[in-house]
Amino acid sequence: EAGVTQFPSHSVIEKGQTVTLRCDPISGHDNLYWYRRVMGKEIKFLLHFVKESKQDESGMPNNRFLAERTGGTYSTLKVQPAELEDSGVYFCASSHVGQSSGANVLTFGAGSRLTVL
Amino acid sequence: EDQVTQSPEALRLQEGESSSLNCSYTVSGLRGLFWYRQDPGKGPEFLFTLYSAGEEKEKERLKATLTKKESFLHITAPKPEDSATYLCAVLSYAGKSTFGDGTTLTVKP
Numbered sequence: 001e002a003g004v005t006q007f008p009s010h011s012v013i014e015k016g017q018t019v020t021l022r023c024d025p026i027s028g029h030d031n032l033y034w035y036r037r038v039m040g041k042e043i044k045f046l047l048h049f050v051k052e053s054k055q056d057e058s059g060m061p062n063n064r065f066l067a068e069r070t071g072g073t074y075s076t077l078k079v080q081p082a083e084l085e086d087s088g089v090y091f092c093a094s095s096h097v098g099q100s101s102g103a104n105v106l107t108f109g110a111g112s113r114l115t116v117l
Numbered sequence: 118e119d120q121v122t123q124s125p126e127a128l129r130l131q132e133g134e135s136s137s138l139n140c141s142y143t144v145s146g147l148r149g150l151f152w153y154r155q156d157p158g159k160g161p162e163f164l165f166t167l168y169s170a171g172e173e174k175e176k177e178r179l180k181a182t183l184t185k186k187e188s189f190l191h192i193t194a195p196k197p198e199d200s201a202t203y204l205c206a207v208l209s210y211a212g213k214s215t216f217g218d219g220t221t222l223t224v225k226p
Contacts, residue, residue: 004160033214042121043161043204043216056213091160104149104208108160 002026006092006109014117018080021112025074025094032075033095033106034067038088046090049075050097082116089113119144123205123217130195130224138190138220140205148212150188152181153204155219161204164190195224 005024013019025032034046046065047057051072060067064083069075079086090113093106122141130136142150149168153161165174167183174181178199180191190203202219209215 035216042218043206045213045215048212056211058213093160105151105163105166106153106161106206106214107163108153110158110160 004092004094004107004109006090006112008112009110010113010115012115012117013082015084016081018078019082019114021077021079021090021092021114023075023077023092023109025092026096026107029094029096029107030072031095031097032069033093034075034077035091035093036088037091037111038085043091046077079114082114084116087114087116119207119209119213119215121205121207121215121217123203123220125220126218127221128223130192130222132196132224132226133194135191135193135195137192138203138222140188140190140217141186142188142205142207142217143186144207144209144215146210148208148210150183151206151208151214152179152188152190153206155202155204164203192222195222197224197226200224 007022032049035043037043045059048055049069052069066078089111091111093108120143124139149166152164155161165181170185178193182189202221204219206214206216
């Protein structure tokens with residue numbers, strides 16, 4: 001089974017530019033989450049999709065961040081315009097819905113490291 | 118607001134020296150408590166899920182336990198390959214996972 005894949009693995013951009021991160025979840029996982037780890041601190045929740053619908057976007061820091069999941073498959077997270085404080089590692093995770101023992105277990109991608117100069 | 122506090126922040130052990138990592142939590146309604154392992158440059162990897170106080174899970178040298186306020190990850194006779202950052206997370210009934218800062222474990226041969 002293919003895991004969660006994220007692209008790019010590392011992006012270096014200048015303040016004011018735009019970056020789009022992509023996440024391909026495990027096939028069949030309806031839940032897709034975006035998290036962010038900044039400066040070695042805890043992994044913070046950004047938002048949660050169930051299929052193509054945003055279930056919870058309470059963690060999105062501001063309107064410079066836009067997440068989409070068209071068709072309920074892959075997701076993108078766009079930062080526009082990027083600021084210095086947006087630097088960090090952005091993780092995507094997916095899980096399947098249900099009551100089985102594996103439900104709600106997050107499978108993470110390797111992360112996309114964003115550096116804003 | 119759900120909160121997770123992990124201690125210690127860093128732990129250095131000699132190979133074979135057993136110890137425990139702590140995860141204290143407050144959550145509006147606990148659906149599950151999860152332990153993950155994270156190696157440098159990789160995403161967190163699932164270890165255990167605990168659902169109710171008194172529950173225990175074991176995997177090789179690791180054993181996770183759960184009370185109503187905290188969870189422990191016991192490491193028995195660790196090896197250098199157990200070196201990693203261990204993350205604790207609580208899942209609420211609202212469906213949101215809240216993570217702690219993690220404990221970075223270093224096991225010296």
